[in-house]
Amino acid sequence: MDVQASAQSRPRVPDDIARIVISPKSYANDDVIYPAFKWLRENMPLGVAEVEGYDPIWLVTKHADIRMIERNSKLFHNADFNAILTERAGDEFTRSINNGSLKVISSLTYMDPPEHGAFRTITSNWFLPGRISKLKEQIRALARQSVEHLLSFDGECDFVKDFALHYPLRVIMTLFGVPPEDEPMMLKLTQEFFGVHDPEEQRPEMVADPVAAAKMWYASLQDFYAYFDKLSEDRRREPKDDLLSLIANSTVNGQPIPRDEANGYYVAIATAGHDTTSSSTAGGMHGLIGDPEQFALAKSDPTAISGLVDEAIRWTSPVKHFMRNSTEATEVRGQAIGAMERLMMCYPSGNRDEEVFEDPNRFDIRRSPNLHVAFGFGPHMCLGQHLAKLEMSVLFEELLPRLKSVELAGDPRFVETNFVGGYKSLPIRFEKA
Numbered sequence: 001m002d003v004q005a006s007a008q009s010r011p012r013v014p015d016d017i018a019r020i021v022i023s024p025k026s027y028a029n030d031d032v033i034y035p036a037f038k039w040l041r042e043n044m045p046l047g048v049a050e051v052e053g054y055d056p057i058w059l060v061t062k063h064a065d066i067r068m069i070e071r072n073s074k075l076f077h078n079a080d081f082n083a084i085l086t087e088r089a090g091d092e093f094t095r096s097i098n099n100g101s102l103k104v105i106s107s108l109t110y111m112d113p114p115e116h117g118a119f120r121t122i123t124s125n126w127f128l129p130g131r132i133s134k135l136k137e138q139i140r141a142l143a144r145q146s147v148e149h150l151l152s153f154d155g156e157c158d159f160v161k162d163f164a165l166h167y168p169l170r171v172i173m174t175l176f177g178v179p180p181e182d183e184p185m186m187l188k189l190t191q192e193f194f195g196v197h198d199p200e201e202q203r204p205e206m207v208a209d210p211v212a213a214a215k216m217w218y219a220s221l222q223d224f225y226a227y228f229d230k231l232s233e234d235r236r237r238e239p240k241d242d243l244l245s246l247i248a249n250s251t252v253n254g255q256p257i258p259r260d261e262a263n264g265y266y267v268a269i270a271t272a273g274h275d276t277t278s279s280s281t282a283g284g285m286h287g288l289i290g291d292p293e294q295f296a297l298a299k300s301d302p303t304a305i306s307g308l309v310d311e312a313i314r315w316t317s318p319v320k321h322f323m324r325n326s327t328e329a330t331e332v333r334g335q336a337i338g339a340m341e342r343l344m345m346c347y348p349s350g351n352r353d354e355e356v357f358e359d360p361n362r363f364d365i366r367r368s369p370n371l372h373v374a375f376g377f378g379p380h381m382c383l384g385q386h387l388a389k390l391e392m393s394v395l396f397e398e399l400l401p402r403l404k405s406v407e408l409a410g411d412p413r414f415v416e417t418n419f420v421g422g423y424k425s426l427p428i429r430f431e432k433a
Ligand code: HEM
Pocket: 070, 108, 109, 110, 120, 172, 268, 269, 272, 273, 274, 276, 277, 280, 313, 317, 318, 319, 322, 347, 373, 374, 375, 376, 377, 378, 379, 380, 381, 382, 383, 384, 385, 387, 388
């Protein structure tokens, strides 16, 4: 294959579409982002976006391509570059303070084989469905508390701010074994960590300036580390039956887990586990509000809840991308990709791929099979997927029988982010059952 020749003729994504896909703002508006993805799937399912300030990146918008690339973790690495799409200036800053490396955090996301497997094994059994299901009653108790809180509002509230945002955080903190009084601090840190572009989630100076944003990110990380160092020490001195103790006391290749890797693990689990789940939960409620027949079905038939959960996650796709890079020259969908090129896995696009999902924009809890890629695919596929689904199922099981009716009390609003986010606000009016 003549990679050089093909590289010159590679398809360049039209600038307006490229800007839409890269810009955090677009993800706050379904009417902007989804038509752009549709155009790409139909016209240029694999094309290079060249947007000022960013490295050139291949936009991967087809479900099959996302799965193929993610399955092949030797040919497509996570972490030779940044596993998240950031502006070049931000990456340069990161390199300047990080010994030339873009590996800003020693978490699973920033690892490749064989390191990735060695670290993922530490917790992979803990996150399997059989082990996770033992936590069901503990999680149900938290779900009940959250539902009581929602019902305490007088028929009107913000489903995100007053309800969905807090519960997944409570679950993950309980499983970690950290005290409830630390939760607001964890919530704030996570939002800074993920929502770096949204003016409402972020200090204003951080939004416009990629270096300031990278600094902010780094500062959040240091705060997380300081917090978790202390907890790690506690669990080494006095292990408990919790996830923190499992990680703090683990060994890799016969050696105790290093400090950075332990902290990277905590941060990944603490942050990955709540904005994602809360957004999907809000998406599920929004979908039900839009279709009273499906609301009635989910209320009357508990077996419909797992379909509701999967569809909520597909429809919302709270993780907007992860990056991969080619390790050698290769070919995907007939396009020559050179070595060390960057590719953006556009999960929301894969989840609306007409070749896989009939009427993909429709919210349909009866959809079966529902082989979405909202959790990614392959060796890096979401570690917490079974926990996320269990949490959401239990919450809907507790919530839906308590609601007679629910409707929108205002327009939903979404976080401006090209990474992790979704609903910022979902005002609802409800009648108790
Ligand atoms: C990775 C989505 C909930 C922990 C990922 C990835 C996605 C994702 C797309 C990257 C997969 C890839 O690169 O192929 C979601 C969604 C969630 C959710 C949509 C909720 C609806 C959770 C929860 C936890 C968690 C509850 C933990 C308690 C992780 C971790 C990784 C990960 C640790 C890194 C895995 C690795 O690189 O090996 N998640 N996630 N996630 N997720 Fe989740």
